[in-house]
Amino acid sequence: MRIEVISNVNEARADRITHRTAIVIDVLRATSTIVAALEAGSAGILPVETVLEARTLQRPSDLLAGERFCRKIAGFDLGNSPPDFIPETVKNRRIILTTTNGTRAMQKALRADTVLAGSLTNGSACAKAAIDFRRDIVLICSGSHDEFALEDGLCAGFIIDRLLAFASTNVEIDDFGTAMLGYYRNTAGRITDALLGSTTGRRLVKMGYARDIDHCAKSDCCAVVPKLQGDTLVLG
Numbered sequence: 249m250r251i252e253v254i255s256n257v258n259e260a261r262a263d264r265i266t267h268r269t270a271i272v273i274d275v276l277r278a279t280s281t282i283v284a285a286l287e288a289g290s291a292g293i294l295p296v297e298t299v300l301e302a303r304t305l306q307r308p309s310d311l312l313a314g315e316r317f318c319r320k321i322a323g324f325d326l327g328n329s330p331p332d333f334i335p336e337t338v339k340n341r342r343i344i345l346t347t348t349n350g351t352r353a354m355q356k357a358l359r360a361d362t363v364l365a366g367s368l369t370n371g372s373a374c375a376k377a378a379i380d381f382r383r384d385i386v387l388i389c390s391g392s393h394d395e396f397a398l399e400d401g402l403c404a405g406f407i408i409d410r411l412l413a414f415a416s417t418n419v420e421i422d423d424f425g426t427a428m429l430g431y432y433r434n435t436a437g438r439i440t441d442a443l444l445g446s447t448t449g450r451r452l453v454k455m456g457y458a459r460d461i462d463h464c465a466k467s468d469c470c471a472v473v474p475k476l477q478g479d480t481l482v483l484g
């Protein structure tokens with residue numbers, strides 16, 4: 249099995265994705281939000297790129313969620329803060345989600361055989377599920393504004409660490425993946441500090457979202473694995 253890591257959405261060429269199991273990673277905050285929403289009982293998450301698409305596709309029972317410049321979009325029900333996705337609000341509701349980076353990365357991943365959403369909060373469960381598809385695996389770090397984001401690389405390293413633990417076949421890792429694995433292993437135990445020190449983390453704290461960082465840093469706090477079925481992420 250080969251494991252490759254794409255450093256940001258801009259690098260997500262089709263030939264690096266087809267015939268593989270793709271794990272889309274956006275620790276701050278889209279994939280952490282998607283995991284939280286499904287754990288809270290959402291019926292599914294439809295990731296879309298634009299605010300207009302979200303509004304156009306909305307059915308009466310749907311919730312609209314997402315951010316621009318980190319803030320909730322005007323008129324939407326929810327922003328992109330994982331702790332806000334609680335059963336009282338989202339249970340049995342489909343959510344249409346649009347965010348700056350994560351939902352774009354999800355669109356790029358559509359060419360993969362299988363698409364999963366990975367975060368620190370579900371890393372081990374996601375690795376276990378990915379292995380079961382018996383394909384090469386590509387980890388797509390969403391990054392931020394077309395550049396690499398440290399928090400996504402850290403999560404890629406974490407998931408590779410778990411893939412190595414669970415795999416029963418030989419595993420080959422590309423150079424960027426090997427670097428991220430080393431970064432994760434040097435950082436284990438100081439995950440929250442790593443997120444707080446990242447560019448996105450600093451931006452989110454400045455804008456008042458420190459509690460989101462605490463949530464997103466909780467490694468393996470849940471076993472939910474979002475999987476794309478058609479155009480919607482559901483429980484895998």
Ligand SMILES: O=C(O)[C@H](CS(=O)(=O)O)OP(=O)(O)O
Nearest residue numbers: 276277278328347348349350
């Ligand atoms: O809402 C977020 O955390 C980010 C916004 S930004 O990168 O800080 O502009 O969006 P995401 O798509 O979750 O990376």
Ligand SMILES: [Mg+2]
Nearest residue numbers: 274276277349
């Ligand atoms: Mg992000």
